[in-house]
Amino acid sequence: MNKPIDFIGIRLGMWLFLYSEIILFGGMFVLYAAYFHAYPTDFVEGGRQLNRVIGAINTIILLLSSFTVAASITAIRLGSKKLSLSLIGFSFICGIVFLINKYFEWGAKFHHDIYPNSETLINGPPGQNIFFGLYYVITGLHGLHVIIGMTLLAISFVLVASNKIHAERFAMLENSGLYWHLVDLIWIFVFPLFYLVL
Amino acid sequence: MSKDSSIQHMMSYKQLALVLISLLILTGVTVGVSYVHMGIFNVPIALGIACFKVSLVLLFFMHLKYESIAIKVSFLSTVGFLAIMISFTFWDVAYR
Numbered sequence: 001m002n003k004p005i006d007f008i009g010i011r012l013g014m015w016l017f018l019y020s021e022i023i024l025f026g027g028m029f030v031l032y033a034a035y036f037h038a039y040p041t042d043f044v045e046g047g048r049q050l051n052r053v054i055g056a057i058n059t060i061i062l063l064l065s066s067f068t069v070a071a072s073i074t075a076i077r078l079g080s081k082k083l084s085l086s087l088i089g090f091s092f093i094c095g096i097v098f099l100i101n102k103y104f105e106w107g108a109k110f111h112h113d114i115y116p117n118s119e120t121l122i123n124g125p126p127g128q129n130i131f132f133g134l135y136y137v138i139t140g141l142h143g144l145h146v147i148i149g150m151t152l153l154a155i156s157f158v159l160v161a162s163n164k165i166h167a168e169r170f171a172m173l174e175n176s177g178l179y180w181h182l183v184d185l186i187w188i189f190v191f192p193l194f195y196l197v198l
Numbered sequence: 199m200s201k202d203s204s205i206q207h208m209m210s211y212k213q214l215a216l217v218l219i220s221l222l223i224l225t226g227v228t229v230g231v232s233y234v235h236m237g238i239f240n241v242p243i244a245l246g247i248a249c250f251k252v253s254l255v256l257l258f259f260m261h262l263k264y265e266s267i268a269i270k271v272s273f274l275s276t277v278g279f280l281a282i283m284i285s286f287t288f289w290d291v292a293y294r
Contacts, residue, residue, distance in 0.1 A: 007206065008266050008269075011265070012266075012268055012269055012272075015269050015273065019272065019273070019276040022277075023276070023280060023283075026280040026283060026284065029284065030283060030287045030288070033284060033287075033288050033291075034288065034291040037288070037291055037292055038291075052229065052232075056225065056229050060225060063218060063221045063222060063225065064218070066218075066255060067214055067217070067218040069259075070209060070214050070258075070259045071214050073209075074208055074209055074210065074211060077208055177259075177260075178260055181255055181256075181259050181260045184255055184259075185252050185255055185256070188248050188251050188252050188255070189245075189248050189252070191228075191248075192228055192232070192244035192245065192248050193244075196228065196229065196232035196240075197240075197241070
């Protein structure tokens with residue numbers, strides 16, 4: 001193992017992938033902007049029906065988990081494997097709590113007959129149908145990314161535990177962290193756009 | 199390999215904690231501001247705060263501030279492309 005590790009190359013590869021993710025969600029936000037322009041009052045009305053408290057709690061959970069992932073990299077580089085493992089574990093649990101909140105949030109909406117193709121939305125104003133359509137697509141896609149991020153964190157956890165990731169070689173953990181931060185970045189925009197519109 | 203030390207920059211716990219605290223404060227601000235009705239100005243203010251928060255995450259959590267020029271330039275190009283995509287589509291929709 002005398003080959004030097006190309007840290008920049010490894011990170012650049014991950015960033016290139018993240019750019020494609022940014023453009024993917026960018027496309028979603030273009031749709032949001034265009035329809036917000038067309039149906040401003042319906043969007044405001046729709047946003048009022050979303051639970052600000054759950055949204056804010058989920059924001060705090062993701063920010064906290066982003067911090068613990070970043071700190072886990074510092075920990076592994078300083079050689080404290082145990083601390084790094086518990087920080088990654090904590091971030092994973094944050095992901096689970098986020099998804100549980102999402103489950104209850106979506107569940108409450110389903111209960112009020114607000115879901116794609118539901119009677120209330122089809123017979124209601126078109127703007128609200130579009131608002132909740134975008135809400136389900138964007139938060140659903142984001143939720144999928146949370147699950148992918150949690151998978152990457154779980155793999156990193158195993159690799160740290162089995163000493164495959166250590167103070168000299170931590171690119172996998174770093175890239176998993178980058179992915180997790182991206183999930184956080186997207187949520188930082190989703191939160192004000194859906195939960196806090198006017 | 200003196201360049202390696204600059205590439206392998208490491209964030210200290212203290213720096214990371216400071217970033218987290220600023221992010222949490224900004225979240226509080228954005229929620230608080232949303233209860234004040236300022237008509238159409240609510241949207242740019244909420245997005246402004248979101249952009250500031252995103253910058254903090256990018257610069258420090260994703261250590262973009264300490265990355266090589268290749269990553270910085272390619273990231274800014276992506277943001278530039280995104281800005282073109284969003285603004286041109288929106289202009290088309292708004293002034294058709």
